[in-house]
Amino acid sequence: MSFFARSPWILHYDGSSCNGCDIEVLACLTPLYDVERFGVINTGNPKHADILLVTGSVNERNVEILGNLYRQMPDPKVVVAVGACACSGGIFARAYNVQGGIDQVLPVDVYVPGCAARPESIIDGVVQAIAVLERKREAAA
Amino acid sequence: MNDVLVTALFLLLAPLAGGVLAGADRVVTARMQGRVGPPLGQPFYDVGKLLQKDARQVNPVAEPLLLGHLAFMALSGALVVGGADLLFTVFVFALAALCLVLAAGSVSSPFSHAGAERELIVLLATEPFFILMLAAVCKATGASTYGGVLASPVAVAAALPGVLLAFLFVATIKLRKSPFDVSASHHPHQELVNGLTSDLSGRLIAWVHLAHWYETALLAVFVTLFFNWSVPLGLAAFLAAYALEVLVDNSTSRAKWQLVLRSSWAVTLVFTGGNLLALFLLAR
């Protein structure tokens, strides 16, 4: 029996972004969407997290941080890119210091489109991430 | 024989009860915030998942110390209900807390260390109360074991109203509820990044949760000491107190550690000390 589907703990990291997606991520925790219904906890600590939820693009400065946070998450773990910037670099894609979407540096499992991504699609992305998490656990076992 | 049975039951049921209470805590908290909240069994799902996850070990001594924390916590509860000397158990209880402090503090990371130091402050703030509480219970009833207190004709709550009041206060600290959750917090995005458990992962966090459930159960057992004429009444009183703690937790912001220490010592000295003094003066 696997408990991952019932207890996905999330680490939310914001790269280069306008903070639009971040507001939508937090909106998921409000009474209207209340993702805690599904056991989701916003942990703020990579060592406790199962799902790395990244908003915004990767730049020269935060690539080290993002890499460390991902590395410090214990297996099994999945990465969800939320919003246009995280998926591809978005409107920042051609900025001088931006490397692009986070799939340039991390293995992204789920892409959530939108600018900003809507809470419904973020929740959908997390649900898909849980399925990936489950597959990874079975593969490791 | 009966003692062995009760001890075994405690060791099996205490984490269950503690876990259910933690789940109820989260549901009630969510309802207070206008949310639906997770299922009642959520804490068990969380621990189940943590046990299935990898554990990244940051140093070689943290996990053994956490297992010590869990073992001592379970042992202190088992000793109480199993009929050991009540005053002896308070030191085992303190050792359990110390193990958690050392597990977090041995990591040498800024967040863990801050959490460990603050947990040490919490220990300093609450330990005098627990020693005095059990001393007062023993003095009031003349008994020295849990069974002896339950069998005593003295109504402990009536003899120790001050101690009971102080218990409400100290329980807020021990349960790590706001405003006294200085060493760790279940609230997201707080400055300590969970403090004590910052650098723990996977099953290591599960040990902390399990120990906390035992701790909650032990606090419930302590409350039944006050209502020694009826254990169900004592458990009901504990639930009522816990509900009050949840309300306080949801309606206050975190205090500084200085306030935790000062207020806890003041409450212990005035209410528990005063009650104890009255007990000794009236005893002749």
Added chain:
Amino acid sequence: MSDLVVLLIAFPLAVGALLLVVRDAAARNAVVVAACAVVAVATVAAALSFPNAPAFFGLPGAVPLGALDSAILTAEAGLALFVVVVGLRHRRPLGPAMALAQLGIAAWLELTGRLNEPDPGRLFWFDRLTLVLVLIVGLVGPAICVHALGYMRDYQRSYPRTRGRRTSFFGLLFIFLGAMFGLVTSNDLPLLHVFWEATTLCSFLLIGYTRTEETIGYAFRALEMNLLGGLGFSVAILLLAGQPGGLDLARLTSGPAGSAVLPAVALLALAGLAKSAQMPFSSWLLGAMHAPSPTSALLHSSTMVKAGVFLLLRLAPAMAGSAVGSLVAFVGLLTFLAVSFAAVTERNTKTVLAYSTIASLGLVTGCAGVGVPETVWVGVLIVIFHAVAKSLLFLVVGTLENRLYTKDMEQFDGLLSRMRRLSVLALTGIAGMFIAPFGLVIAKWAAIKAFLDVPGWQGAAFLLVMAFGSSLTIFYWGKLLLKVLSTRAVAAEERTLEARVSRFEWAAETALAAAVVAVAAGVGLISEHVVTPYASAAFHAPPRTMLAIPPLTIGLLLLAVLALPVLALWASRRTDYDLTDFYASGRTASAGHRIGGALGTTRQVTLRNYYLEGIVDGRLVFRAGTLVCGLLLAVLVGQGLVSLA
């Protein structure tokens, strides 16, 4: 028996005298190691020949009594003369005044013939408490002397001006051991007094070892405070001289003291309080921490201060139930509380150990003052555990100091990663002191249980003191443990620090660590065969509770002592962890405990303990405790002086 005891007293004195003239280092090492072996063997032989019942005896062979009296008087005169010379040379007249007063009393008693002739068959008293103290002095003492051989070599490098004084240092250590054996075996009070003052003088010389202005000041403080206690002792002898059998310690303490001898008992208690550094005399022990670590270990943790509580425990049956007993109990417990407060604000490790020593002695003093078999049982057990564990800790801190050039506990970060063996030894000491049997758990538990039966407001006050004091104890030991157990990614050169520790130091520390474990394992036997019979005999009634410690508890206690050091040893073999993998807000951590900072820099991580600034003012509490205890002692002494008038 009698031969062995005289050997134990005379042999170290002779070796000490010999060492005063041996200047060659290799020869000194050989003499010290051989003499330590002899002392240890003689100690074990004395313990084995203990006849299981209190024994009284005199000197072997026929010694004329007059000769003994004049020998005592000559020794008193010699000691006083020495104090006068050094006191005048340093322009500190207080010490000489008190020494001369003591000499005057002794001479007056002798010359006027008021001193009752001591019973030649009862000069020495060897019972189970003596046995405990003899074993402590005779086994812990030699270990410390051996440790000093290595320690002092390094110490000279740090303090070059002390070069060449090592001769007198080792001589004094052995003279001290001889005096200590005399102190714990004497039954005749004037004889006991000579040894008492001899330990005071040894302590004075050893504290002032570096002969800086600072240490000389501390040495005089120790001398004057202890001479004040010694003066109380002398006056007590004066008061008791007229009483039949009054100067016979065993007879004096055979039961509650009558009103005729109670003032003298109070004055003897004063001497005990001064020697065991209870408030208001605590400051001398803190000053004494400036001496080399073996001195701190030998005199100020395991042996000399034990002489103070030894006397108080002896007096416990005499003080029981009297105002004197209550006053002594209050002084001890208030000292325990006040120094525990002071200890949480202190970061010098040696000072923390000193505070913890005073606190433990305070508990013993409190137990002696309460004066029931249960508390005396607790007191003796604390003495045993404290002696082995605390001496080990002092030696380890000494070794650390010579390697890290600091006593600041904040500099011990990552000790487990940097110095594995020393960490294991330190953990053994801390576990013996605080986690397992007689630091934290059973001693305080038993004391609290006994205090529950103290009637009236005093019982509530004692319990409050215990509750807060023992919580503070957890706090300061917890902080020290955090440092010793802490791990971090260290640079390669930091790992070689341990390699230069001398084999003398390893040998002594390992032996004491083994002793800590042995004592914890044997606590049931010690309680059953030594401490319980002693407490029963002293009060002519057995302790009600705690007579037998069940084997399961002993197993648990042993486990608790061993758990931490074994854990540390086992951890050093693990490889499945990454010390740099801690959470640093996503920054990269690297060896040497550094994390990335802004603009490509790296920063050292420093972690500091809490010292409760703004909550607890250690100095203020210390002063307040000194004042209150001083007033209590004034009452205590006042009684004695009124009766003298």
